[in-house]
Amino acid sequence: MCHRPFGGLLSSTDHTPRLLRVALPTPLRRLFDYRPCREVPACGWRPGLRVKVPFGRRQLIGVVVECPERSDVPDAQLKSVLACLDDAPLPDDWWWLCRFTARYYQHPLGDTIAQALPVALRQGRPLQARHQERWIARDGDTGPLERAPRQAELLAMLRQHPRGLMTRAITAQGFTRAQLEGLQAKHLVECHEERLTATEEESGSRLAEPSLPLTREQAGVLAEIHEGLERYHPCLLHGVTGSGKTEVYLQLIEAVLARGRQALVLVPEIGLTPQTLTRFRQRFRVPVVALHSGLTDLERLDAWDAARTGRAPIVIGTRSAVFTPLAAAGVIVIDEEHDGSFKQQEGLRYHARDLAIARAHRENIPIVLGSATPALETLAQARSGRYRHLRLTQRANRHAPARLELTDLRGRHRQGGLIALAIEAIRQTLNAGNQVLVFINRRGFAPTLACHACGWLAECPHCDARMTLHRQPQELVCHHCDFHRPLPDACPECDSGDLRPLGSGTERTEETLAALFPETPVHRIDRDSTRRKQAFEDILREIRRGEPSLLVGTQMLAKGHHLPHVTLVVVVNADAGLYASDFRALEHSAQLLVQVAGRAGRAEHPGRVLVQTLHPEDSNLRLLADSGYEALAGQLLEERRLAGLPPYRHLALARFEAAREEHVTEFATAAAEALREWLDAQDTSVTCLGPVPAPMERRQNRYHMQLMLSDTRRSALHRACAWLVQWLDNHPDSRRVRASLDVDPQTLS
Structure with a gap:
C-alpha cells in the first residue's frame, strides 16, 4: 500500500494489471x-x-481509479485486494461527476466517492440482485382495503401497470414489502420471480391524467425550452409565486419521456418531496422514484439502481440526488434554485445547483432553474445572456401577487409578537372562513431568558450565543450546539426570581393565538413539531382540508408549498437580515419574505401580506415592498459589482477551528503568511484577507477563525486553493487544528 496524490484521468486495461490504484473513504487527499x-x-x-x-487494522470499500504500471513503494510492502464486489464498473456519468466535484471543491476523491454513493454500496452490498420479484395486480373487490388506505394506493398504482412492477420500483416509490404481502394475502396481487431486466417498457400512454391547459405565458415559455431539448440549454424560469412553474416542468418532462430519456428533478427540502412526488405520480403512468435522507439505506439503493438502469424515468430528490446516475439523461430541473439548502455546509461543501449545471453541460442536455426569487448569481447569468431568461409574470388564478404592507412595530404593544392591527386582520380572515399563516423564523418560546432585576441573559456555556427558551418541554436550548439545561429557579447572578422571556418564537406565538382564538385550530410547523416521521405530511393534510385555521411556522412553510386556503400572511418581524454582517443576508431575507408572501391568495381569493418591522423607512425594504424582488436584486447586483463581490468576483473561505484559542490563531496566521508569500512569488491577482475570528468565534467549545481568498478568475483562485490545501495537509500542526476549504461559500458564518 502506498500514498499517492490524486490526479490524472481514468485509464482502463484489457489484461490483468500489475497494480490497482484505489480511492478510499479517508480524509487523506491521496490514492492507494x-x-x-x-x-x-x-x-x-x-x-x-x-x-x-x-487498510491498517480495518477493511475498507474503495473504488479502482486507474491501473498503473509502477508504484513508489517496494513490491514487498504492497498488499493485495481482498475481493472485487462488482461484475461491471460504476456508471460513467457518475464517475465523471465525482472527479469533477473532488477537483472543483478541492476535496479528497475517496471521500467524495463515499458521499456520492448510497450507504448500502459503501458498505459493500451488491450493486444489483440477480433475480427480482415482479408484482402484478389481480382483479378483485377492493372492499377489504377500506381500512388500509396505503394498500389501496399501492393496488391502484399496480393496476396502472398491466405487466406489473419490480419490488425495487415499488419500494422506491414509498411503499413497503408488508403492504405488498398484505395485498397478496387478500389475493389482490400475485408475485413472480424473474431475472432482472435492464429496463421496463410501459405500454399505452405515459400520462395517468391529462395535462392542464397552459396560459399564454406558460405556453410561450415551454416552446422556448423545447427549442433546446437536444443540447445544453440553461434556462432561468423566473416566475412569480403561483404562476404555474410546476405545470411547465410536468409538460417539459412529458416531452423528454416521449424521446425515451430520463428527468432529474431537485427540490430543496425533504418536506417538499412528498408534495412533488404526489403531483408527478398523479400525472405520469411511469415509475417516479425519490431520493432523500428520509429513506432507509435499502430504499435509497433501490431508487438509485432504478435510475441507473433506466427503470425509473423520473427521479426526484434533494441535493445529494444530483449524484444519481441516469441511463439516458434528458433534462435536469432545479426547483427553488435560490434555496440555501442546495449547498452542503459540512464535509464535502458542494452546491447541488452548480454541479447540476456542470453535469447538464457535460451531458449536453437542457437544465431549467426555477424560482420566483432567483439567486443573484443566476440572475446575473441570465442578464448577461449565458442563460435564457424566461418569465412568468402572472399567477395562474389571474390574481396579482399580494403586495407587502409594511406595518410599524415601534411603540406598539405586542401579544406573542403581534400588534393589534395584525390580530384584527387575523380575526377578519378567520371570520371569512379562510386560513392565516403567521411567519416567525424563530423556533422555541422566546429567543432568550433575562433577569428583569440585573439584566442577566441566559448564555450558552459552549458557544458565543444565547440559549433559546422552550416550553415544550420547559428548558433552555442552544440551537448551535444542542446543549440543553433546565430552567433556573432564580437568576444565577443576583438570585432574583423575576426571570422573563425576551422576544417571541413559534411556541409563544402559538400560545398567544390559541388564547385569542380558542375555537380555531392552531398548527405549529417548525423543526421541533415535525420530528416524528410523517408529522409534516399529517399537518399539511389537515391544513388542506380547508377549514378556518391558523398556521404558525418557520421557513419550512415558505418553500413552495401550495396552501390554497391561506389568504392572509403575517410576518412577525422582517428585520432579521436587514443589517446583518454577511453580505448575502439582505438577498436571503428578501427571498424569504417574497416566498412566504407567495403563500397568500393562491386560489380564488386574493391575498394580503402584513410585514411587521421596526424599520419601515428602510430603503431596501421599501424598494422590495413597492417594486418587487427583481428591482431590489438589480440594485444589489450593482452594489456587488462596485464592491467586488460575487457574482463579479469568486470566493473561497478557509475555516480553522481548535479547542484552544492560541492554537487556531497561530495556525491561521501561519497559513495566511505562507499563502501571501506564495501569491507574491506567483505574481497573481488573487487576494487574501484575514485571518479574522468567525462571526461566532466560539462554538461547541471550539474557537473558529477564517481566511478569505478572492479573484475575478476561477482558474487563478483554484490554483491558490490547491496550493493552500497542500500546505494545510503537510503542516505538522494540522492534527490539532482542523482546517477546511469552502469554495463558493454561501455564508460567511
Whole structure:
C-alpha cells in the first residue's frame, strides 16, 4: 500500500494489471496502490469497480481509479485486494461527476466517492440482485382495503401497470414489502420471480391524467425550452409565486419521456418531496422514484439502481440526488434554485445547483432553474445572456401577487409578537372562513431568558450565543450546539426570581393565538413539531382540508408549498437580515419574505401580506415592498459589482477551528503568511484577507477563525486553493487544528 496524490484521468486495461490504484473513504487527499486479487471480475480489471481492501487494522470499500504500471513503494510492502464486489464498473456519468466535484471543491476523491454513493454500496452490498420479484395486480373487490388506505394506493398504482412492477420500483416509490404481502394475502396481487431486466417498457400512454391547459405565458415559455431539448440549454424560469412553474416542468418532462430519456428533478427540502412526488405520480403512468435522507439505506439503493438502469424515468430528490446516475439523461430541473439548502455546509461543501449545471453541460442536455426569487448569481447569468431568461409574470388564478404592507412595530404593544392591527386582520380572515399563516423564523418560546432585576441573559456555556427558551418541554436550548439545561429557579447572578422571556418564537406565538382564538385550530410547523416521521405530511393534510385555521411556522412553510386556503400572511418581524454582517443576508431575507408572501391568495381569493418591522423607512425594504424582488436584486447586483463581490468576483473561505484559542490563531496566521508569500512569488491577482475570528468565534467549545481568498478568475483562485490545501495537509500542526476549504461559500458564518 502506498500514498499517492490524486490526479490524472481514468485509464482502463484489457489484461490483468500489475497494480490497482484505489480511492478510499479517508480524509487523506491521496490514492492507494494494491495488487489485484486472484479472482478476476467478469469485465476484467478496470476503473470504476468497487473493491474490498485491507487498510491498517480495518477493511475498507474503495473504488479502482486507474491501473498503473509502477508504484513508489517496494513490491514487498504492497498488499493485495481482498475481493472485487462488482461484475461491471460504476456508471460513467457518475464517475465523471465525482472527479469533477473532488477537483472543483478541492476535496479528497475517496471521500467524495463515499458521499456520492448510497450507504448500502459503501458498505459493500451488491450493486444489483440477480433475480427480482415482479408484482402484478389481480382483479378483485377492493372492499377489504377500506381500512388500509396505503394498500389501496399501492393496488391502484399496480393496476396502472398491466405487466406489473419490480419490488425495487415499488419500494422506491414509498411503499413497503408488508403492504405488498398484505395485498397478496387478500389475493389482490400475485408475485413472480424473474431475472432482472435492464429496463421496463410501459405500454399505452405515459400520462395517468391529462395535462392542464397552459396560459399564454406558460405556453410561450415551454416552446422556448423545447427549442433546446437536444443540447445544453440553461434556462432561468423566473416566475412569480403561483404562476404555474410546476405545470411547465410536468409538460417539459412529458416531452423528454416521449424521446425515451430520463428527468432529474431537485427540490430543496425533504418536506417538499412528498408534495412533488404526489403531483408527478398523479400525472405520469411511469415509475417516479425519490431520493432523500428520509429513506432507509435499502430504499435509497433501490431508487438509485432504478435510475441507473433506466427503470425509473423520473427521479426526484434533494441535493445529494444530483449524484444519481441516469441511463439516458434528458433534462435536469432545479426547483427553488435560490434555496440555501442546495449547498452542503459540512464535509464535502458542494452546491447541488452548480454541479447540476456542470453535469447538464457535460451531458449536453437542457437544465431549467426555477424560482420566483432567483439567486443573484443566476440572475446575473441570465442578464448577461449565458442563460435564457424566461418569465412568468402572472399567477395562474389571474390574481396579482399580494403586495407587502409594511406595518410599524415601534411603540406598539405586542401579544406573542403581534400588534393589534395584525390580530384584527387575523380575526377578519378567520371570520371569512379562510386560513392565516403567521411567519416567525424563530423556533422555541422566546429567543432568550433575562433577569428583569440585573439584566442577566441566559448564555450558552459552549458557544458565543444565547440559549433559546422552550416550553415544550420547559428548558433552555442552544440551537448551535444542542446543549440543553433546565430552567433556573432564580437568576444565577443576583438570585432574583423575576426571570422573563425576551422576544417571541413559534411556541409563544402559538400560545398567544390559541388564547385569542380558542375555537380555531392552531398548527405549529417548525423543526421541533415535525420530528416524528410523517408529522409534516399529517399537518399539511389537515391544513388542506380547508377549514378556518391558523398556521404558525418557520421557513419550512415558505418553500413552495401550495396552501390554497391561506389568504392572509403575517410576518412577525422582517428585520432579521436587514443589517446583518454577511453580505448575502439582505438577498436571503428578501427571498424569504417574497416566498412566504407567495403563500397568500393562491386560489380564488386574493391575498394580503402584513410585514411587521421596526424599520419601515428602510430603503431596501421599501424598494422590495413597492417594486418587487427583481428591482431590489438589480440594485444589489450593482452594489456587488462596485464592491467586488460575487457574482463579479469568486470566493473561497478557509475555516480553522481548535479547542484552544492560541492554537487556531497561530495556525491561521501561519497559513495566511505562507499563502501571501506564495501569491507574491506567483505574481497573481488573487487576494487574501484575514485571518479574522468567525462571526461566532466560539462554538461547541471550539474557537473558529477564517481566511478569505478572492479573484475575478476561477482558474487563478483554484490554483491558490490547491496550493493552500497542500500546505494545510503537510503542516505538522494540522492534527490539532482542523482546517477546511469552502469554495463558493454561501455564508460567511
